[in-house]
Amino acid sequence: MIEELLPSGVTSSEAFDDAAPAPLFPAEAALMVGRRERRRRQFATARACARRALADLGRQPVALLPGPGGAPQWPSGVVGSITHCEGYRAAVAAPRAAVAALGIDAEPAGPLPRGVLALITSPAERAHLADLAAADNSVPWERVLFSAKEAAYKAWYPATGIWLGFRDAALVLPPAGTFTATLHPPAGAVSVDPVYGGRWLAGRGLVVTAVARPVHAGALA
Ligand SMILES: CC(C)(COP(=O)(O)OP(=O)(O)OC[C@H]1O[C@@H](n2cnc3c(N)ncnc32)[C@H](O)[C@@H]1OP(=O)(O)O)[C@@H](O)C(=O)NCCC(=O)NCCS
Structure with a gap:
């Protein structure tokens, strides 16, 4: 699914279960000591997936350890992103020379748990979701919005080190599988462009979102 959302030059790999062997480097395995089996298998x-995406870039397998804020530390010269949810795991990678930021997210399709929507959206976003649902109620719009905010955050955080809450992002979802996330960091905090364009896809009981920002605007097809 994820490759449908990515421009050329971005490699990806995905899995819908944990059936394939997924050996860990010792430093990665050490992080999983004492963790629940579900988390260990998801992580592995x-x-x-990440090492397959790196291999497709011609890169050797390496340990991918969490850095500040939980963002994975990719090898020098590479940007990437990882997601996992029930029934899905994926990773994407690209050369830093071509791609400035990547963020992906996956969620189970369907409504958000009760009470969550009010916490993660503005009144304007809720009105936008109501309009979208009136036009097409086959799409789990609130999940798409939630996932798109997480994908934008995963692209944003490694470049800035700045945590943002869900209410710090304003989402617009044109119907045709795209979105725009405008992030609102503290005033004067960074010089990174806070407007992220992305794409989304719903299928197989999942919502998957991706943000890929080219180094040179318009350079990714
Ligand atoms: C970090 C966060 C985005 C992860 O999303 P999630 O749906 O809980 O989990 P996912 O499985 O999709 O993604 C987890 C992976 O994201 C990556 N990740 C974690 N923190 C990250 C960060 N700060 N930046 C980039 N990637 C991060 C990791 O690779 C992690 O997997 P791993 O621990 O196995 O390496 C989420 O937990 C969070 O903290 N959200 C609050 C901030 C936010 O989303 N704001 C939205 C408005 S900008």
Whole structure:
């Protein structure tokens, strides 16, 4: 699914279960000591996906350890992103020379848990979601919005080190599989462009979103 959302030059790998062997480097395995089996398998399969994405860039397998804020530390010269949810794991990678930021997210399709929507959206976004649902109620719009905010955050955070809450992002979802996330960091905090364009896809009981920002505007097809 994820490759449908990515421009050329971005490699990806995904898995819908943890059936394939997914060996960890010792430093990665050490992070999983004492963790629940579900988390260990999810972590390992996502690392296997990441190493496949790196291999497609011609890069050797390496340990992918969490850095500040939980963002994975990719090898020098590479940007990437990882996601996992029930029934899905994926990773994407690209040369830093071509791609400035990547963020992906996956969620189970369907409504958000009760009470969550009010916490993660503005009144304007809720009105936007109501309009979208009136036009097409086959799409789990609130999940798409939630996932798109997380994908934008994963592209934003490694470049800035700045945590943002869900209410610090304003989402617009044109119907045709795209979105724009405008992030609102503290005034004067960074010089990174806070407007991220992305794409989304719903299918197989999942919502998947991706942000890929080219180094040179318009350079990714
Ligand atoms: C970090 C966060 C985005 C992860 O999303 P999630 O749906 O909980 O989990 P996912 O499985 O999709 O993604 C987890 C992976 O994201 C990556 N990740 C974690 N923190 C990250 C960060 N700060 N920046 C980039 N990637 C991050 C990791 O690779 C992690 O997997 P791993 O621990 O196995 O390496 C989420 O937990 C969070 O903190 N959100 C609050 C901030 C936010 O989203 N704001 C939105 C408005 S900007």
